[in-house]
Amino acid sequence: MSDDARPRPVTRADVARYAGVSTAVVSYVLNDGPKAVAPLTKERVLDAVRVLGYRPNLAARALSKGQADMLGLLVNDNRNPFFAELCHALDQASADRSRQLLIVNSDRRQAPTSEQIRDLASRQISGLIIASVLTAGEQALIERLGIPSVMIGQFGETDGLSGVGVDFAAGARMGVEHLIGHGYTDIAFIGSAARYDPRERGWQEALGDAHLTPGALVHTTFSYQGGYDAGRRLVERGTLPRAVLAASDQIAVGLLTALREGGVRVPEDVAIVSFDGTASVDFVWPRMTTVVQPLEQMAETAIRAVLDPDSVPRYVEFATQLRVRESCGCTADD
């Protein structure tokens, strides 16, 4: 396809001609002002826009307005089911506010995260949502660039940036208390050692409150493979815990696979409660009991936090809910 073969782009003048109005009136309609336009005329202009497939040059409008009504989303890896669901919820929430979401994976091989942040900033985005762990330097860069930003799904407050999250410790406590309610006393935790995880604290506190000794503490990566590796280690060690709190759905699914591969029954031999509440763990067998993060509410709040910062507290923490299925030992009829 050569450039010559492409149809000439439709201009504002074409729209004006088709609608039988001046180009100024077309502008008033498309920019919602500064002058009012009679409803029937407005209708005619919008009809012309539709029929001709006119696309106002948003790059030009971005220049004049100083922002491109786009939001940036920095996510570590959109393939992770939790982040896939978060991306989707943020896409919906930003569309609710007539913004498009520019999603950037920070695990790209081509460039360090700081360059990706600079590139997003250079596109005059009106806000940045961060679903990725930042270095101090990256955070300082974001502050220097002056883009309204919000961290989502991280652990607690971050100095200098506003945030939206869940009460991870309380969620973990709830999961462990459910396992204790089943009568299990040897309850392990599988999570990440990458940084201090409040879920680990919640697990410890729930056991302490019930006067139980903490079971095995297994550190691994936040991935299917990480859960699988942790499960293999438990099976090979030969001393299986009676129950496990897994720090993420992905870890739980990997763990489940390793246990089944090792001939261990779930929940009869080892019960599992998981964390996140993604849809995928409702389609493993046994279905996973999981601590659910309210992604839609979190996404809606994060979008408000960057577009209208004064309307949202600097840090918003949501409560989690337990979705009870069969991996914990409950039956479908419980």
Next chain:
Amino acid sequence: MSDDARPRPVTRADVARYAGVSTAVVSYVLNDGPKAVAPLTKERVLDAVRVLGYRPNLAARALSKGQADMLGLLVNDNRNPFFAELCHALDQASADRSRQLLIVNSDRRQAPTSEQIRDLASRQISGLIIASVLTAGEQALIERLGIPSVMIGQFGETDGLSGVGVDFAAGARMGVEHLIGHGYTDIAFIGSAARYDPRERGWQEALGDAHLTPGALVHTTFSYQGGYDAGRRLVERGTLPRAVLAASDQIAVGLLTALREGGVRVPEDVAIVSFDGTASVDFVWPRMTTVVQPLEQMAETAIRAVLDPDSVPRYVEFATQLRVRESCGCTADD
């Protein structure tokens, strides 16, 4: 946070002052011309850009260049594991060509797909990748807008749009032939009725070539729930096929759950071969034997097809590969 509290954006003049050069020289460095700049001077300018965190106004550059070095991606639902992996591969492939990817879910509740296509077009994207089924009207709109576009992962060629896909029929044949190789003769197909699926044809052809009667043909939706519902129907019917070719990994995972719930063993009672090759089906138990689509190559080709249409045939079809695990009846040592 008030606007006053934000630091003043760094300007080209600031960069020039810091580097001790004229603003023209800064432009030459950032735009790679039109005049050459001595290497050491260039180094100094880039250093200043880095230190000051300068962000050239890409909206202004987009205006002058007539494109914003962004690509649009229209995807039905980024949460579907196959599309999540495709999004990730396209994000990498476009970053390889210094483009950012604007991902839009076409299942948004706010607006019909045609409006989303118009919005993407109005952002002066330099290409559009479509991983979603389009209506004839939507396709006509894209052609009228004159944006270089490519369909990815659809069935065969689409009149008027270029495409990148796999040989679905051959992939399905390969999967069924593998099941036949295990000695199974009663082989069902679970897929979507939404449109004619070449995988259904591949299944039929493979059985015909082996002089076998086609087993059950179950139509359902492309989702975990769809696979689960199909599995429930098979279990309730009481006449289980000996083996199943599932048209997607999601369908296969839902099917597996329904079978286990119904006390059916996989692969001992029912063997499964799946289609797509996403990472997730390597972490179910038994692990899924699946027909793998080469997503990275497909993504790289799709990006080339929109940025450099003359270098890519109008329709590029990739071969699939069988990833053998245990759900088909093979053992880990096979």
